Amino acid sequence: MSLTSPGYRLSPVSFSDLPGWEKDDPRALLEGMARCLSHIRGVKPYRTGSLGLSADDLLPLLNAAADTSADMSAAEARFLFEQNCIPFHIERADAQPGLVTAFYEPEVDVSAEPDSAFAYPFYFRPDDLIDLDEKNRPAHVDSGYMFGRMTASGVTEYPDRKAIDQGLLDGRALEIAWARSKVDVFFAHIQGAARLRYPDRSIRRITYAAKAGHPFSPIGKLLIDLGEIDRERISMQSIRKWLAENPAKVDEILWHNRSYIFFRDADVSDDALGPVAAAKVPLIAGRSLAVDRLIHTFGYPFFVSAPSLHHLDDGQPFARLMLALDTGSAIVGPSRGDIFTGSGYEAGENAGTVRNEADFYILVPKAAAGRFGA
Secondary structure (H helix, E strand, C coil): CEEEECCEEEEECCHHHCCCHHHCCHHHHHHHHHHHHHHHHHCCCCCCCCCCCCHHHHHHHHHHHHCCCCCCCHHHHHHHHHHHEEEEEEEECCCCCEEEEEEEECEEEEECCCCCCCCEEEEECCCCEEECCCCCCCCCCCCCCCEEEEECCEEECCCCHHHHHCCCCCCCCCEEEEECCHHHHHHHHHHCEEEEECCCCCEEEEEEEEECCCCCCCHHHHHHHCCCCCHHHCCHHHHHHHHHHCHHHHHHHHCCCCCCEEEEECCCCCCCCCCECCCCCECCCCCEEECCCCCCCCCCEEEEEECCCCCCCCCCCEEEEEEEEECCCCCCCCCEEEEEEEECHHHHHHHHCCEEEEEEEEEEEHHHHHHHCC
């Protein structure tokens, strides 16, 4: 067993120790791995997380996958990973289980112009929103803020959701499109991407570009703390239902989450592909995982076992090999993941009720595995 951080350990295990591994079909990962390889070679390597696994460490696996046959079987795909990787169980030092949730790409009805029905905008990134780092972050701006506002008198925190909803950006031609509901806009912010459907049925896809910088504050926790929804019943569906039944309190609740997301057009020509996320490649429905980017490195395979999660696999316990391709403000910790369930209404219904204990195993290419005690 190798201690890799004060907060967690990695323990090498065998593939036979992965619950359900022998039944999994990981072939869907191969196309995503090929895109990751192309990005690493042609654009730039992914940033190395604190775990210490780099894009260079990943290359032997990606190169081996690139040499495989397009018509390989599920067993052959499993063998590819067995030959090239060693699985490590991620164990928290406090012995608490990991947690898996899910996200999706919503489809939102919009108009190109505002009117009485379509009044709530999606915004492009403002030109006064700047990236912050240790070199340009003023002392009065918290170190957790990765974005700020450039003003004539210097850098400040960017205004929050309430200020933007109340018209801060009016008149700056930043609107992408207008939705019917501010709740739809809010949940697109939570997901970080959306398919915008216009009255002529055409689709425009948008994805995360930047954020106002304020910490993410979950409204589900707020509604639990207020006694409005029982903890056992909290889900995207129960939150939406509560908001629909309490229209006078919608602003109060949504403004609790000061974080605000700005979008850009997503270059996804194939509608069958998921949105392009933080790893700069399209997400794979059911096989992409958002992880804590400060710890983990994009492109690595993770096997996720969540015995209490049944509705994603026709009543069977969730047990799949997945690819780390995204991140999120709420995804914090070594054994924390967010499953991408796909696009549209059904994907949202599947994602909205996922909140389950899970075991996480990271597959480490053999050359790098020795550094972790294997």
